[in-house]
Amino acid sequence: MTSTSILITGGCGFIGSNLSLLLKEKYPAYRLVALDNLKRRGSELNIPRLKEAGVEFIHGDIRNPEDLQLDYKFDFIIDAAAEPSVMAGTGPALSYVINTNLNGTINTLELAARTGAKFIFLSTSRVYPISCLEHINYTEGETRFEISGNQSLAGISTRGISEAFPLDKARSVYGTTKLASELIIEEFREFFDVQYVINRCGVIAGPYQMGKVDQGVITLWVARHFWKRDVAYFGYGGTGKQVRDALHILDLFDLVDYELHHFDKVNGCTFNAGGGLASSVSLQELTGICAGITGNKVGASAVMENRKGDIPLYITDNTKITSHTGWQPMRSVNDIITDTFNWIRKNEQQLKPILNA
Ligand SMILES: NC(=O)c1ccc[n+]([C@@H]2O[C@H](COP(=O)([O-])OP(=O)(O)OC[C@H]3O[C@@H](n4cnc5c(N)ncnc54)[C@H](O)[C@@H]3O)[C@@H](O)[C@H]2O)c1
Structure with missing residues (x-):
C-alpha cells in the first residue's frame, strides 16, 4: 500500500517548515517533501x-x-511559497513578488493538474481592499481600536471580517498576487479538475518565524523585547492602537490537518481563517504583554506618518470555517508570545544575527 505523499512549497519557511515537521511527527509513514529556494533569510x-x-x-x-x-x-500540494511582505510589493522587489506569488502559483498548479494532486492554498486577508478596510467604522478604546456595531459595508460585524467583505479596489500588489492566484485556482478547478481549498489568513505567528520590520510583527516585537531594543508605532496617531488578530501556527496546523483528512468537506471552498476577536491584540497591548513575558521593558516611539498600505485593524470572522469544519483557534496571543519567546531564548546565538538585525 502506498502512503500519502505531500509536497510543501516554501517548505523551509515559517509555515512550510512547521507544517512539514508537525505532519511528519503525527504521520511518520507519510512522504513529506519540502521545496524551497531559501530566499527568506533564516529559512536555511x-x-x-x-x-x-x-x-x-x-x-x-x-x-x-x-x-x-x-x-x-x-496526493497533496500545500502552497506556502511566497514573498509574504506587503511592503515588498511597493519597491524594487515588485517583480519578485509577482513572479513568485502569482506565476509561481501557476507553475505549482500545473504540477497539480498533471499529477492529480489536491491543492491547499495559503492566501491572505490582504485580498480585501485597503480603502474598504479603512472604511470600517471603529471606536477608539483605551488601548485599541474597536469595530463598532454600526457598519455600512457588507461582511463586517463586531465578530470581524467575513468572506462577504467587498473585493473591489486596490489591495497592495502582494494582496493582488494572492487574489489573482485564487482566481487562477478556480480556473484550474473548472478546466483541469484540480481540487482545492483556499485559506485566507491574517497574521500567523509562533516559533520559527524569522520576523523582520516588514513581516512577522509578533516575532519582531518579542525579539525587540528580548534584546532590549525600542519599538515604534507607525501611523494612526502614533499610539499603537492598531489591531490584528493572530493565529498560532499550531492552530493553523490543526486546520490543515483537518483539511487534508476531510478534503471532500472543504473542496472548492474559500475560507477566512484567523485568530479571531479572542486572539486579537493592539500594538500597544502587544508591548505590554511582551514586557510581562520577557521581563524587559523597552521604549516605544511614535511615528505620526501612516505607512502606505497599512490598515487600522483586521480581525477575522471565523463563522464560515467553523460551521464547515468545526475548527476554531484554541491558542491565545499570550500562548503565541510565550512560545516565540521560549524559541528565541533556546536558540539565541543562532537567531541573533537574523532577528536582532
Ligand atoms: N505568516 C503570515 O502571517 C501569513 C499570513 C497569511 C498568509 N500567509 C501566506 O503563507 C505562506 C507562507 O508564509 P510564511 O509566513 O511561511 O513566509 P516565509 O517567508 O517564512 O516562507 C516562505 C518560504 O517561501 C520561500 N520562497 C520564496 N520565494 C520562493 C520561490 N520563488 N520558490 C520557492 N520558494 C520560495 C522562502 O525562502 C521561504 O522559505 C505565504 O504564501 C504567505 O503569503 C502568511
Whole structure:
C-alpha cells in the first residue's frame, strides 16, 4: 500500500517548515517533501531540522517550471511559497513578488493538474481592499481600536471580517498576487479538475518565524523585547492602537490537518481563517504583554506618518470555517508570545544575527 505523499512549497519557511515537521511527527509513514529556494533569510536553518525528521528537501524555485518537473506523484500540494511582505510589493522587489506569488502559483498548479494532486492554498486577508478596510467604522478604546456595531459595508460585524467583505479596489500588489492566484485556482478547478481549498489568513505567528520590520510583527516585537531594543508605532496617531488578530501556527496546523483528512468537506471552498476577536491584540497591548513575558521593558516611539498600505485593524470572522469544519483557534496571543519567546531564548546565538538585525 502506498502512503500519502505531500509536497510543501516554501517548505523551509515559517509555515512550510512547521507544517512539514508537525505532519511528519503525527504521520511518520507519510512522504513529506519540502521545496524551497531559501530566499527568506533564516529559512536555511530549517534544512537540518527537516532532514533529521525525515522530511525530504528539494532546493527549487517555483518561478522555474523545470524545478517542478518532479518524478513523483503527490496526493497533496500545500502552497506556502511566497514573498509574504506587503511592503515588498511597493519597491524594487515588485517583480519578485509577482513572479513568485502569482506565476509561481501557476507553475505549482500545473504540477497539480498533471499529477492529480489536491491543492491547499495559503492566501491572505490582504485580498480585501485597503480603502474598504479603512472604511470600517471603529471606536477608539483605551488601548485599541474597536469595530463598532454600526457598519455600512457588507461582511463586517463586531465578530470581524467575513468572506462577504467587498473585493473591489486596490489591495497592495502582494494582496493582488494572492487574489489573482485564487482566481487562477478556480480556473484550474473548472478546466483541469484540480481540487482545492483556499485559506485566507491574517497574521500567523509562533516559533520559527524569522520576523523582520516588514513581516512577522509578533516575532519582531518579542525579539525587540528580548534584546532590549525600542519599538515604534507607525501611523494612526502614533499610539499603537492598531489591531490584528493572530493565529498560532499550531492552530493553523490543526486546520490543515483537518483539511487534508476531510478534503471532500472543504473542496472548492474559500475560507477566512484567523485568530479571531479572542486572539486579537493592539500594538500597544502587544508591548505590554511582551514586557510581562520577557521581563524587559523597552521604549516605544511614535511615528505620526501612516505607512502606505497599512490598515487600522483586521480581525477575522471565523463563522464560515467553523460551521464547515468545526475548527476554531484554541491558542491565545499570550500562548503565541510565550512560545516565540521560549524559541528565541533556546536558540539565541543562532537567531541573533537574523532577528536582532
Ligand atoms: N505568516 C503570515 O502571517 C501569513 C499570513 C497569511 C498568509 N500567509 C501566506 O503563507 C505562506 C507562507 O508564509 P510564511 O509566513 O511561511 O513566509 P516565509 O517567508 O517564512 O516562507 C516562505 C518560504 O517561501 C520561500 N520562497 C520564496 N520565494 C520562493 C520561490 N520563488 N520558490 C520557492 N520558494 C520560495 C522562502 O525562502 C521561504 O522559505 C505565504 O504564501 C504567505 O503569503 C502568511
